[in-house]
Amino acid sequence: MALSPQWLDELRMRTTLSAVIGRTTRLTKAGREFKACCPFHNEKTPSFYVNDEKGFYHCFGCEAHGDAIRWLTDQRGMPFMDAVKELAAEAGMEVPAADPRSAERAEKRASLHDVTAAAQEWFAANLRGAEGAAARAYLGRRGFNEAIVREFGFGFAPEDRQSLKRALGRYEEPMLIEAGMRITVEDKEPYDRFRNRLMLPIHDTRGRVIAFGGRILDAEANPKAPKYLNSPDTPLFDKGRTLYNLHRAAPAARQSGRIIVVEGYMDAIALANAGIAEAVAPLGTALTENQIELLWRQVERPILCFDGDNAGQRAAMRAIARALPMLRPAHSLSIVRLPAGMDPDDLIREQGVGAIERLLAEPSSLLDTLWDFEKAAGPLDSPEDKAGLKARLLAHVETIQDPDIRSLYKRELLERFSSFAFPPRPQREFKPRTPWKKGDWRQPNPTLAPEVADRLRRTMAGGARDAFTRAVIAGLVRFPDQIVRHEQALSDYARRDQNVGPTIDLLLEAVEALDLPDQSPISLVQGLPAPPEKAHFAFLDEGIDPGDAREDLAEAVSLLVERPALESALAEATARFERDPEGSIAEQARLRERLLALNERLKLFGRRKAAATDETDS
Structure with missing residues (x-):
């Protein structure tokens, strides 16, 4: 459509x-x-x-x-x-009509839904019958009560290779094959895909059965058979775009404010059995980009809860690698590390549901997990080892598409690396050879080149987009060390804002050539015109503590650079409407919301500074 x-x-x-x-x-x-x-x-x-x-x-x-x-x-x-x-x-509006091919595909999907619904009824009936005794015994050993068995639709597939074909005889063989219920092999009779397995239906977001998962019951008799078997991709089912149990977990997540991702569907059911209803699971693959987007539609920070073994930790890192390029403001992942060798069901059985609730209440951030994983990935005894750690961290950072988040990750990870690789050395007492008096000599403040100073004066006189921008530029001239601190964010801002960009670029280039002793301000021969709202901004107040002024300026820079970044992201979301209308609309709404919130923060910033100044004056 x-x-x-x-x-x-x-x-x-x-x-x-x-x-x-x-x-x-x-x-x-x-x-x-x-x-x-x-x-x-x-x-x-x-x-x-x-x-x-x-x-x-x-x-x-x-x-x-x-x-x-x-x-x-x-x-x-x-x-x-x-x-x-x-x-x-x-x-009273008419929805644009779908093209004939789309209508044909929709009709085909509807008929396949009939097949999967009928198969589910048959599997569930088998579980209740004589053939389902072993499957019922397994469920009993897992501690699943009757209510959970009914809610999640457990069933049983008999051993006979043709039993489903006979039970669903009203459907033609090609339809059973296309729905993933039967397997066809050249020159052989088709046979049932699921045999002698405990069956679980997989639903779409509307609660319709679209596929199945089957767990083997007699692994010793079939050592080569996979423990878990899922339906193949079909017109109904795309495992990379489906999350098991999402149709149940989404309403629960809206109430609890969290959604939990576990490794398999039996883990999700074990959590539901313990009263934690907001758990989902991928279906035999690493968490995909589409699945991450599905999670972000529910909550901004889903919790990954993978097993405590090495495989579980690798699965968490694969998910992190997929998420890094997709990170956007307020959207990330949290990670819970289970005790080594334990899955959620093991932890609940041994220590009770309170143990896993405590872990879920204090998950690690994506950044913390990334740092800890790479730091523990190998020995760090030599300079080469440490350089390798830095290279791996920066390689992860470079995959982040959002410029502000990329800059913040880079700064945080490099600070952690520096603290680890270059620990502070013991201070030695310094004794000057000749006595001197403090204040005998002071290095002059660095001076900008005349052409740079002229451009800054024109900007401050009204060339910048607004008074807030002019005030921030004046603050950066006063505290040029903050230009270096916010270099990445300012560079991205300059690229997006054609009006102020050339001035910011000049300032960035100039500060590289300046010697900045003791974080001195930049000196201009003729000075700068005062911003008209000077009283509203604490970082321009000569009487404020320099440390407080720098923090105030850092907040102002953050507000300044966020606006064009959001505008750019909004344009990108609008441009991809034809490819992904649902995702585009949701993203546009979210970005417009953030723009409104940003404008309110800008207003509050000015009012707050003005109020603080008034209190000081009085």
Whole structure:
């Protein structure tokens, strides 16, 4: 379907957001808005607001934000197109028709859903029958109660190679093969894929059965058979785009504010059996980019909880490597390391659910895990070993696409490396040969070249985009050591902002050639014109402590560089709409939200500095 941004904007304009949200959430009028206790997290005081004029909702407690489409996908768990169709029907709009090929594919998928649904009913019935005795005994040994067995749809596939074919005889052989239920081999009769296995259905986000996983029951009798066997990729099932148990975990994650990723579906069920419902698992592959995006639609910082053995740690690092290029503001991964040789089920059995809850409450950050893994990857006895550690860390950093996050990771990891590789040496007492008095000589402040100084003066006189930018440039001239500190962020900012970029580039080039004794300010022969809002910015106040001024300036630089970065990311998200409409719309909404929040932070920054100055003056 060709859903253009213009058509979606028209749909939003014709939709009264408060009416959509009011069906399931009690709203109270609050001026020109509506308010309620947030449905995405537990609270007693309303912090959830709905604005019909602007067409979005926002929670000041958990930061949930979105439009009518986002409400239906996040709060009600509807797929993107289903949400669009429901809103379009209510607004009296016609959804652009799919092309004939798309309609044919959709009809084909519908018929395959019938096959997988019928297979699931048959597997579940087998588990309850005489043939399912061994499978039921296994479930009993695992401690799965009857409610969990029913909820997760456990079943059993008999040993007979043709039993499913006979049971689902109403479906043609090609359909059974295409659904992944049967295997065809050249010059041989097709046979059932799953035999003598405990069966588990795999669902899509709408709760429909799209594939199966089977665990072998008699591994000793079949030593060459895989312990776990999943359906192949089919028109219904793409294992790289599917997370096991997501349709159950997503509603639970909206309540708890967390989602947990474990290695296999039996781990996810073990957590559910212990009362932790927000667990999902990849399906026989390392966590993919698509699966990470699915997780980020639920929470901003999913928790990876992999086994404590070497294989589990390698799986965590593979996930980290996939996530690094995708990192964006506020979105990352957390990692829990289980005790060596234990999976979640082992830990719960031996130490109780409280043990794993304690681990989940204090996960490691992605950056901490990356540092610890690479530091422990090999010996670090020689300079060459240590140089290898630095090279590996920087190689990881270079894969990060977001310039601000890449700069912050680089700075943090290099600081850790320096502290490790160059520990401080014992200080030796220094005795001057000849006595001297403090203050006898002072090195003059460094002076910029005339052409650079002229350009700075023009910028400060009004050439920059706004007064805030001019104030930051004045602060960098006063504290040039901060130019070096924020070099990467300022370079990226200069590349994005054509108005101020040349000035920043000149400043970056000039500071490389200056000798900066004692963090001295840059001296200009004619000086700089004072920014009109000088009183609003503590870093320009001559009377403030230099350390406090530098921290204030660092906050201002962060606000300055974030705006063009968000604008650039918004343009990129809009450009990929044709390839990924659902992801593009969600990303645009998130970025617009962050731009609004950034503008508010800029306003508050100025007001806060002005208030602080007023208090000082009084």
